[in-house]
Amino acid sequence: MRGARVARLFPDPASANGRNGDGDGDRVNDFAFKVGTVNGTGSASANSLLLQSIFRMGIPVTGKNVFPSNIQGLPTWYEIRVSRDGWTARTPDFDLIVAMNPATHERDIAEVRSGGWLLHDSSWPLDASLLRDDVTFIGIPLGRMCVEAFSGGRERTLMKNIAYAGALAALIDLDLDVVKDAIRAEFAKKPKSIDSNFLALHLGYDYAKANFACPLPIRLERMDATRGHVLMDGNTAAALGCVYAGATVGAWYPITPATSLMDAFGRFCARYRVDAGTGERRYCIVQAEDELAAAGVVIGAGWAGARAFTPTAGPGISLMGEFIGLAYYTEIPAVFFDVQRTGPSTGMPTRTQQGDLLSIAYASHGDTKHVALFPADPAECFRFAVQAFDLAERFQTPVFVVSDLDIGMNDWMIPRLEWNDAWRPDRGEVLTAGQLQAMQRFSRYLDVDGDGVAARSLPGVDPKGAYFTRGSGHDSHAAYTEDADAYREIVDRLKVKLETAARAVPPPEIREREGAEMAIVALGGCNGAVLEAAARLAIDGIPLDYMRIRGFPFDVAVGEFLRAHDRVFVVEQNRDGQLRSLLQLETGIAGDRLISIRDYGGVPLSARAVMDGVTAQLAEVPA
């Protein structure tokens, strides 16, 4: 098999249950908590402060923002998982919940695990009906203290967030100096803000220390497991990949959750691509009137020889359909980032899903098929963004980098990104003026070496390279045709081209486990949960081989892996099992071998969902 076998980033959990490793019952560096607030009140910076401070204590940590499609006033949550074993998946088991939003008190209190803790603002009494016997309630008068300490509604609201961060620091033993350093770095240019933040931090911290037994049994201890890593979101990483790949034209229409990709591209370009003397930009960003236009700009720029891309989400892909087909048939390089969100239709714009797999694989009318890359984390968003431009130019076709809201917008702990200065872009077969002059006749769509790819010419280079690009029927000389044979010649070659591309996309990542007869298959953002689930299932006596698909059209190794296992669990985040369907369609594997495990409610996948899915299926179908 050609699949890449890779070493595990983190070892399996040390103990059988992966938790409660300490003799005294403390859960050191292995717990999850969640903060429930109202959006638009400034809690995001407090939550980010918590995440960064834990990370800087050397402890593996993941943050998931579960937010509404709204600017101000609706419930929003931030989930932080601390995992000394390095598991990155979301967990639905919360040891502690900070319930700052009265509108969600009932739900938040219900979600705390039995034996857990609930931190609330005791400035106002909690409804007695909400109390639970199996949960410890920690009331801290955050609102009242901030009203007394600060003036002005805005500062009082903002500082309440920093105050709960301070209280948490005391409760879970977060190093206050680390938090303060982070605040100093954040407000380096606003010394006044530093003072306010420190004051608020201590309001919560000191009150908790004085009134509760700190720390709780869920607590932090310095580790050295984040060295060489950074916290980064996938959209930022993808944007950085575009910059490093040499993309110069970006066109887009704002859409959640892809917007921050172009925001980041703009920021990086402002930093790296503006001439210090003249202010001239070595890039052009076009905020288009809609996604159709964004696709058109990218295709126009690709046709003229620039590396061009557009970030979008499912609704944008739907609108771009006609242009995607044009680029496929006229063979123009174009890179599309689909940061998937929950569909169909407007769906849940701020929730995650893998619902666009089928629509991307065969986007647009007629016989089409597209190259797609499936990054599993921000590190791959960076690498695959770079690779996408190479593939697009090499194969002269649209290439999709398919991530999702969880990867795109949440901060992930990833190994530091690295760059090889010897790397040069693969611009594909582009004829120079000299090469064109030396040719007897230039035929735009004539494949001479059998890989399905024909050399192209760029406008303005040489009169001999001139040809007429058309989405209508054309022959190998780019001339209009309605002739059956000439038409078939072109579309059959496109098929060969996509078959060649299947050998160039990233191969599947295969992890074999001793004694495994069954397997699990997933792609993209499911990876963290599947890795964790597979490790825990192995401990429970269910060893599974694991294949993570990273590219489409599928590498031959994908079909081989499937055929080598009698039963394969296909884990994905959509209702209809789109990956499973795609595997059946493309590899011809019998459907009864592929057992679907689907989780599509819009929140990032958890290992528990995968494990429950596998064990339920095994209980139903006797081996």
Place this chain on the structure above:
Amino acid sequence: MTSIAKPPVRHPALHPNALGLTRRDYEGAMSTLCAGCGHDSVTAAIVQACHELDVVPHRVAKLSGIGCSSKTTAYFLRQAHGFNSVHGRMPAVATGVSAANRELAIIGVSGDGDSLSIGLGQLCHAIRRNVRMLYVLENNGVYGLTKGQFSASADVGSKAKRGEQNRQKPIDPVLLALTLGATFVARSFSGDKAQLVPILKAAMRHEGFALVDVISPCVTFNDHEGSTKSYASTRERQHEVAPVDFVPITHEIRASYAPGEALTVPMHDGSLVRFRKLAEDYDPTDRDAAYATVKRVHEQGEVATGLLYLEEDAADMHALNHTIAAPLYDLPFETLCPGSAALEELMRELE
């Protein structure tokens, strides 16, 4: 003009231009439009304009959408790259081409269906971005390729071939463009090459988005009594507000325009556009007046033609973006990739 194949022999009357190219060198494939189509006259005017301007053919990108009008990009400048894109979306593709290679001269050809219905938004936003290009709108009030439906520019009361009357108000691209802040707005008639060619030449020299609306009758579906965009109707109703003569800088000295008869407007490249004013008070740099004139002439039952509005100092897309002068597609990779040291620095900031 190109309905019949021509012999490769050079006619002695074919004068070479400054590049040594004859008009024949600016022609394209044989037209497959109906004989007598106004669009073929527009094609001929584009050929003449490019020839007279000494345009380097392969330094032009010619783009179009879908429809009869959009087929015409194949019929001129065979040495230029052409792109027949999707219906109504040529402006976006042109924007991308301009973004990637600002040195290309861009000629976009569209029609009233392509521009005013399916592509109305695209036209509007290309105007807003002020993409540097010639945008020819071949306007016949009818969908030709799908056989005779009214387009959004059909006048109220105009009759389709089968007799039904249009009752919906038309979209006038010229008024629209003026409202949107277009920096070059002109209208002409496909049958009036004496006016059209200088307008096209001026438009190609304009450093911004140049809209040229050309009334271009459809001989098959809209050239009959009752149609307001037929040859007869247009000839009868054409009202030339501002005869235009375009004088490239290299031919600047000409004595045919007596002072007081013409208003001379210099273009950015130093060449000159001259307006002969029918009305003494017509000022092509006054947007409100242009709008009022077009409306007033329309209310008289006539079509205002000529270079109706010109704004010279507006920043085009690249000026607004502060894009580097060299074309982006060809920038050395070393000037685009920040390299490993910058990435290391960035990673340190994130640790």
